[in-house]
Amino acid sequence: MKVTILEHTCEPQKLAAAAARICRHDEDAQLVLKNLSDKECSRLIDECLQKGHESVLEHASFTFAIEGISRVTTHQLVRHRIASYSQQSLRHTRIEGGDSFVIPPEIKDNEGACGIFRKCCTDALVSYNGMIDMGIKPEDARYILPMGVRSRIIVTMNARSLRNFFRLRTCSKAQWEIRETALRMLDEVREAAPGLFRDSGPPCMEGKCPEGDLECFKEMSNKIKREKNDA
Numbered sequence: 001m002k003v004t005i006l007e008h009t010c011e012p013q014k015l016a017a018a019a020a021r022i023c024r025h026d027e028d029a030q031l032v033l034k035n036l037s038d039k040e041c042s043r044l045i046d047e048c049l050q051k052g053h054e055s056v057l058e059h060a061s062f063t064f065a066i067e068g069i070s071r072v073t074t075h076q077l078v079r080h081r082i083a084s085y086s087q088q089s090l091r092h093t094r095i096e097g098g099d100s101f102v103i104p105p106e107i108k109d110n111e112g113a114c115g116i117f118r119k120c121c122t123d124a125l126v127s128y129n130g131m132i133d134m135g136i137k138p139e140d141a142r143y144i145l146p147m148g149v150r151s152r153i154i155v156t157m158n159a160r161s162l163r164n165f166f167r168l169r170t171c172s173k174a175q176w177e178i179r180e181t182a183l184r185m186l187d188e189v190r191e192a193a194p195g196l197f198r199d200s201g202p203p204c205m206e207g208k209c210p211e212g213d214l215e216c217f218k219e220m221s222n223k224i225k226r227e228k229n230d231a
């Protein structure tokens with residue numbers, strides 16, 4: 001899987017902070033944006049996060065390219081409605097073989113299961129290509145492909161929606177591939193806009209667990225905190 005930021009709002013933290021300041025001060029918007037110091041910017045963002053004035057975060061958006069993830073995972077990803085998506089079309093592109101399927105680590109580590117998995121993918125691919133060679137359109141032949149087939153997707157989310165996404169999907173109980181995707185996206189945005197995502201991660205980082213236990217709290221929150229401190 002490859003996760004990269006293609007584009008983001010030019011100065012995401014400054015824009016969100018300027019939006020916050022403009023809510024409370026009768027000042028020229030362009031001058032506010034121009035004159036905001038880094039210190040004032042951090043103070044305003046921290047205050048908004050603390051008070052739940054999160055709509056200012058919606059002005060900052062980030063566009064990611066996520067390549068090589070399974071359709072299992074893109075299906076979970078696109079359930080996040082406050083976002084825009086463009087996904088590789090299986091009407092207009094053809095699965096060629098080779099490394100076309102994501103194999104879950106648990107299956108990869110089990111020789112027997114991995115054999116079954118690979119055989120099933122190979123058989124599906126042979127049937128898929130066979131049908132296309134018979135004149136069946138790729139849009140119909142694709143019905144036979146396993147859900148593990150790799151895909152590419154472009155995702156644009158604003159910072160508020162991303163924070164919700166990270167809260168839900170970086171949890172150690174989230175499914176492994178969407179968690180891996182979310183963690184990589186979090187790494188990317190932390191580099192681009194640390195102030196907006198400083199405290200982003202699973203709810204256990206705040207001592208709460210929607211799953212009802214904090215069994216894995218140390219593992220995940222310490223991992224994320226460690227990465228945050230390293231950044």
Ligand SMILES: Cc1cc2nc3c(=O)[nH]c(=O)nc-3n(C[C@H](O)[C@H](O)[C@H](O)COP(=O)(O)OP(=O)(O)OC[C@H]3O[C@@H](n4cnc5c(N)ncnc54)[C@H](O)[C@@H]3O)c2cc1C
Pocket residue numbers: 079080081082083161164168169174
């Ligand atoms: C652990 C876990 C298990 C899950 N299991 C299942 C499952 O078994 N089956 C399944 O179908 N899905 C499942 N999901 C998907 C889940 O229900 C959400 O669809 C997905 O996580 C997107 O979250 P969201 O709605 O918060 O995000 P978004 O769609 O990005 O929405 C962001 C926020 O906007 C608000 N919002 C958006 N749309 C509306 C609306 N129409 N009305 C009111 N408020 C809205 C909500 O506050 C929402 O949190 C699961 C998710 C997780 C994390």
